[in-house]
Amino acid sequence: MKVFKWGLRRKRNPDGYNLLQRSPSPNWQNPKPYIFQFQKPYTDEKEGFSSFSAQNLHSSVAMPQGDYIELHRKRHGYRHDHFERKRKREARDVHKRSAFAQKALGIKGKMFAKKRYAEKALMKKTLAMHEESSTRRKVDDNVHEGAIPAYLLDRETTTRAKVLSNTIKQKRKEKAGKWEVPLPKVRPVAEDEMFRVIRSGKRKTKQWKRMVTKATFVGPAFTRKPPKYERFIRPSGLRFTKAHVTHPELKCTFNLEIIGVKKNPNGQMYTSLGVITKGTIIEVNVSELGLVTPAGKVVWGKYAQVTNNPENDGCINAVLLV
Amino acid sequence: MEGGGEDEMNKNVMCLLTDPDGTALGAPMYLPQNVGPLQLQQLVNKLLNNEEKLPYAFYISDHELVVELGSYLEKNKVSVEKVLRIVYQPQAVFRIRPVNRCSATISGHTEAVLSVVFSPDGRQLASGSGDTTVRLWDLNTQTPLHTCTGHKNWVLCIAWSPDCKHLVSGSKAGELQCWDPLTGKPSGNSLIGHKKWITGISWEPVHLKAPCRRFVSSSKDGDARIWDVSLRKCVMCLSGHTLAVTCVKWGGDGMIYTGSQDCTIKVWETSQGKLIRELKGHGHWVNSLALSTEYVLRTGAFDHTGKHYSSPEEMQEVAQQRYNKMKGNGPERLVSGSDDFTMILWEPAISKHPKARMTGHQQLVNHVYFSPDGQWVASASFDKSVKLWNGITGKFVAAFRGHVGPVYQISWSADSRLLLSGSKDSTLKVWDIRTQKLKQDLPGHADEVFAVDWSPDGEKVASGGRDRVLKLWM
Numbered sequence: 146m147k148v149f150k151w152g153l154r155r156k157r158n159p160d161g162y163n164l165l166q167r168s169p170s171p172n173w174q175n176p177k178p179y180i181f182q183f184q185k186p187y188t189d190e191k192e193g194f195s196s197f198s199a200q201n202l203h204s205s206v207a208m209p210q211g212d213y214i215e216l217h218r219k220r221h222g223y224r225h226d227h228f229e230r231k232r233k234r235e236a237r238d239v240h241k242r243s244a245f246a247q248k249a250l251g252i253k254g255k256m257f258a259k260k261r262y263a264e265k266a267l268m269k270k271t272l273a274m275h276e277e278s279s280t281r282r283k284v285d286d287n288v289h290e291g292a293i294p295a296y297l298l299d300r301e302t303t304t305r306a307k308v309l310s311n312t313i314k315q316k317r318k319e320k321a322g323k324w325e326v327p328l329p330k331v332r333p334v335a336e337d338e339m340f341r342v343i344r345s346g347k348r349k350t351k352q353w354k355r356m357v358t359k360a361t362f363v364g365p366a367f368t369r370k371p372p373k374y375e376r377f378i379r380p381s382g383l384r385f386t387k388a389h390v391t392h393p394e395l396k397c398t399f400n401l402e403i404i405g406v407k408k409n410p411n412g413q414m415y416t417s418l419g420v421i422t423k424g425t426i427i428e429v430n431v432s433e434l435g436l437v438t439p440a441g442k443v444v445w446g447k448y449a450q451v452t453n454n455p456e457n458d459g460c461i462n463a464v465l466l467v
Numbered sequence: 468m469e470g471g472g473e474d475e476m477n478k479n480v481m482c483l484l485t486d487p488d489g490t491a492l493g494a495p496m497y498l499p500q501n502v503g504p505l506q507l508q509q510l511v512n513k514l515l516n517n518e519e520k521l522p523y524a525f526y527i528s529d530h531e532l533v534v535e536l537g538s539y540l541e542k543n544k545v546s547v548e549k550v551l552r553i554v555y556q557p558q559a560v561f562r563i564r565p566v567n568r569c570s571a572t573i574s575g576h577t578e579a580v581l582s583v584v585f586s587p588d589g590r591q592l593a594s595g596s597g598d599t600t601v602r603l604w605d606l607n608t609q610t611p612l613h614t615c616t617g618h619k620n621w622v623l624c625i626a627w628s629p630d631c632k633h634l635v636s637g638s639k640a641g642e643l644q645c646w647d648p649l650t651g652k653p654s655g656n657s658l659i660g661h662k663k664w665i666t667g668i669s670w671e672p673v674h675l676k677a678p679c680r681r682f683v684s685s686s687k688d689g690d691a692r693i694w695d696v697s698l699r700k701c702v703m704c705l706s707g708h709t710l711a712v713t714c715v716k717w718g719g720d721g722m723i724y725t726g727s728q729d730c731t732i733k734v735w736e737t738s739q740g741k742l743i744r745e746l747k748g749h750g751h752w753v754n755s756l757a758l759s760t761e762y763v764l765r766t767g768a769f770d771h772t773g774k775h776y777s778s779p780e781e782m783q784e785v786a787q788q789r790y791n792k793m794k795g796n797g798p799e800r801l802v803s804g805s806d807d808f809t810m811i812l813w814e815p816a817i818s819k820h821p822k823a824r825m826t827g828h829q830q831l832v833n834h835v836y837f838s839p840d841g842q843w844v845a846s847a848s849f850d851k852s853v854k855l856w857n858g859i860t861g862k863f864v865a866a867f868r869g870h871v872g873p874v875y876q877i878s879w880s881a882d883s884r885l886l887l888s889g890s891k892d893s894t895l896k897v898w899d900i901r902t903q904k905l906k907q908d909l910p911g912h913a914d915e916v917f918a919v920d921w922s923p924d925g926e927k928v929a930s931g932g933r934d935r936v937l938k939l940w941m
Contacts (some may be wrong), residue, residue, distance in 0.1 A: 288621070292578050293917075437894060441910025
């Protein structure tokens, strides 16, 4: 096995520019008259041993590698085919970069792709900038739709839904009994999930009372039946008065009061009890939205369908039926 | 008029009749308690030596007197020992019928209607829309008359010259175009100078110069320019505001008032375009300005009689007479409505400090408008209410509630007895000033109502909005 020695390496460049040694250049005996620009020739006698050799050391003081190349170029000029080769090399570079970008895998590829993307974005911006200055346009030529008068121009208003002309539509739908609702099918809730059996009596053997385990709405004028006779217990902790109602077109949510429970899909009994589960249609007070029918009447109640499970979340989320 | 209270049935009260400015009409006198507004009217007419009997309304400490003096005194427990001051206010001789039905729905615009203005003589109607056209409508047949194309972007403002000869419209592209209202053709190329959209246009009053040549336009780029229609160029540029100028008004005494988003109002003089005064006081954008003589300046020489004048000099004279009568002895008053929920009453000719601050709105004030007789100021606000204030002192009088959406624009009837308001909730409402209640509800628009106008002859109301149709109400 060959032992690697540094000395072997050095042999390859016998007359090489060895940065490690401060060796003079081969022609130091007959120095060419060359004025080295970066170092003043020492004339100071105080500098001792270096002074005499400084004048002879035209440019053989160690320079950065590129400076030697520059120096050579200044003396001898460029190669005859230098510029053509440079141009062709740069042209090939593009293909090489692209091949690299396609082949590189892993983190290397990712880092390269990121750099390349940044360059692409910058290039696009400069192109757009150049394009812009070529056509001088003062104002935006496009006529946008959604014209608003001057007093509303600087104001940000929420994008409006189209006018609601639905009391007539609602009335017609009510008569037909058919509703187009956002959640047409909901998971049916079984009775044992809805009610919990409450044992009562001295020996706790009577089991005719039930406690509702889902969210309910009771209304402001609600008073409980005497506890001895009430069959269905609606705990006050599960009673809600307000719902978070989202307008499907405006995409904004309002906190509106519930007026009543219109229909619970699980059964008519639950509707009469006021139980609110997912898919229930409730009626909410929309007077704060400021809706007006074409006849000029103010709309104050609208239907909404519940979209979450209120007993799990602690709040009622609904979407308005427009 | 006997003195002393001898008869128990017929007690007498010491009264002093004063006009709205405060000057007394005659000496204090004893009046029996069974006089009502009718008898007081006769009395005032006699004392003023009016040839024709003019109607008057009477106010005791800002409450209108509708019943006999006696019952009024009993109800309000006014002391009979002090002299009772009765303020009389002249009312318009003519009475406008309230509009109550939609007589026509004219479609034609392909985008929202942004502004609707009647001509000063009430015979023509122009509307500007988001489809970049200005349309002229025939009021007799209620059909479209002319379509004026030429703007590059939405037409935001239109204004008629007070002599009805020119119609100017400003667009979102910052250009102004002058049209001939009889043919609907543009009277030349568009006037370019503003860099951003036009927010307001106001013509020079006809009594200052006839025929009408100059008008001023305000823009979002912060300056107001005075243009000459015959020279077809900008003669002066009034720059000084740092933010957008939201409204501009040419006053009757030759000064231009501009209100801006930089919370100030600047008063300019028109011969050289120099700034005279700066009125500071608002805390937020100034949205709208109103002058006490605004209606007279808008209608020029035309009034409810519908008389037409042939020569410009005659028009100027008649307009000058009307203006002097309207202005009276007091200075011109200016009211500004702002985003800081308040309005300020100024007397710009006298001082640069506010005369009165009118607070009470709970949302920004979008539009303020003086009544044609200058006695009242009405303000439309985004808090869904319209408030009525005294036009001379600035005191609050009444609030009109009924709209369920922000109120965008208001318009007065020519006799100052009825007020019209258009709102985002797609309804228009007519309010009675005397009873301070809703007179008529005008539903029918399918979408927001952006612009309303009552014709100067009081017969028709026009409204336009986002539903792209123009509705005429009678």
